[in-house]
Amino acid sequence: MPAAGESVLQSPKARPQDLPSIDKLLRLPAAQALVAAHGHTLVAGQARTLLDSLRTQALAGALLTAEVASDALGAALAACVASRLAPRLQRVLNLSGTVIHTNLGRSVLPQAAIRHLTAMMEGPNNLEFDLASGSRGDRDSIVEGLLCDITGAEAATVVNNNAAAVLLSIAALAGGREVVVSRGELVEIGGAFRMPDVMASAGATMVEVGTTNRTHLADYARAITARTALLMKVHTSNYAIAGFTSSVPEAQLATLAQARGVALVTDLGSGSLIDMAQYGLPAEPTPQQMLAAGCGVVTFSGDKLLGGPQAGLIVGQRDLIGKIRKFPMKRALRLSKLPLAALEATLMLYLQPELLAQELPTLRWLTRSREQASATAQSLLLPLRAALAPRYSVEPAAMTSQIGSGSLPVETLPSAGLAIAPLLPGKRGTGTALETLAAALRSLPLPIVGRICEDRLLLDCRCLDDAGEVLAQLATLQERLA
């Protein structure tokens, strides 16, 4: 392709009538090979689209005769077909420094879950079939025993995600009645998941008590009436209220709820099934603790700290879980066999807690030390520096990672990676030079997602298991930046 406008002007131009008919285009050997591989429907559709676009270019005087040669047309058609068949959902390398990154698909499944998932999808399975009796079974039973063993709950059920778990629990247990919640816990998790809206969607009336920073047991006690169905605790996962604060521990609320004949539901958000502090990570309340404190129902996510597939886990007292399971909305929110298989295998790892730090990618990344991340960064340093010279400088740098997905944003993990700064300004300054590089990294066959921070592009190596996956793409990166 000619680089400068001048040479385009001098090259011979194709006219619309120089383009082949669609039949003629499809008879080219290259097109026939595509039809053999993909069938007529897709290739003919792409041929039509290609010819339409070339015709528009020809009418604008912007199509070269070289572009209507048979070879060029065959190659263009192959490119169209390949592009149409390129999945929109792509694997990426998460060097953003946020481990459980919602936009990047949150937790990565452990190998055991991938294996089980694949095996179960390869044929029919006993999703709702009791192999012992030959009669209809219940899909919840696949994970209920595991969840009860791990959390100490009497019963458990699972739905599509934790937002669904909260919505369903409130709708089933408090529809048409009142739910008492602290003003300090009216969380917005992101998107449309805001506690007041969830209550309204569930058909419950929210009764706010206390203040933003302080809520006391007496506030709850005063708010309970004959219309009250639930006391609700929401884990303030993505923000911190610091300073002059006070909230009521679950155990005290549970005692109050029991005395007044209402249930206590806790939305834990992330909810880790193990004690995070044993790995030197910020402590996160566990469903086990919540149930032991007397909560009737606890909900949490499958793909946050648990490290499994997207799912909403609901554990608690048998009568309450029974009501939730029988509520019609449950059918609309139920978990499909794909995440159910992945969840079963992920929970199995929790029966073998010694394996978790190695087998669960989320935990492996969260527990990776700054020294380990730094070693990965060192292995990238010289090759990346060479690939980006002379336009960018590349330096090893200490940085901090975030846990992500509703774990306290103030809790960071010491990490290391590479800091890239422009040496030559882009067309419109340093900012555009960094944006250009970030865009080139995202355009790679295995896109690399970093983060821009104060005039530098940071590549946090905490979540990079295989530096080879970056190194193998440096030549392509150089081409993209050329």
Ligand SMILES: *Cc1c(COP(=O)(O)O)cnc(C)c1O
């Ligand atoms: C993340 C979160 C949710 C939503 O969970 P999803 O699994 O993303 O649907 C609800 N409540 C809290 C407190 C959360 O942190």
